[in-house]
Amino acid sequence: MKDRRLTIRFTQDEYDHLLKSRDNEKVKLSAHIRNIALSQSGHSDVRIDKQLDTLNYNVRKIGVNINQIANKLNADYGDPRDAQYAVELMTALNDKVEELARCVQSK
Incomplete structure (x- = not known):
């Protein structure tokens, strides 16, 4: 269960880049960012x-x-x-x- 919240601020260009970098538009942006962050730590x-x-x-x-x-x-x-x-x-x-x-x- 996800019970922790983290607020991150992005520039418009960074935000647009994140939106475009998703493999599938059905994937929520929060899940995409979480996968990027966790994959860097070997998760x-x-x-x-x-x-x-x-x-x-x-x-x-x-x-x-x-x-x-x-x-x-x-x-x-x-x-x-x-x-x-x-x-x-x-x-x-x-x-x-x-x-x-x-x-x-x-x-």
């Missing part, structure tokens, strides 16, 4: 931590779905195309995980 990037938490949750949910598909196919329910679709989803997921890993490594 992890809050956005990446949130993305990893979300990814971890989604991977677990996909695993549950794959287990359900496997159980149905082993019990002669469903269609073998379901298994092929699951493989396609896992390939897409793997691509996203590798992309995120490259992003984390470059930071």
Whole structure:
């Protein structure tokens, strides 16, 4: 929980530079400044931590779905195309995980 407040003053040029330096306009300016300041001290990037938490949750949910598909196919329910679709989803997921890993490594 963020329970400390810090007031910082910027010139208009500095403020404009900070606004332009955000990777995504949806990121609040305070979060962007906090990430810049904390990254200089070796603290992890809050956005990446949130993305990893979300990814971890989604991977677990996909695993549950794959287990359900496997159980149905082993019990002669469903269609073998379901298994092929699951493989396609896992390939897409793997691509996203590798992309995120490259992003984390470059930071």
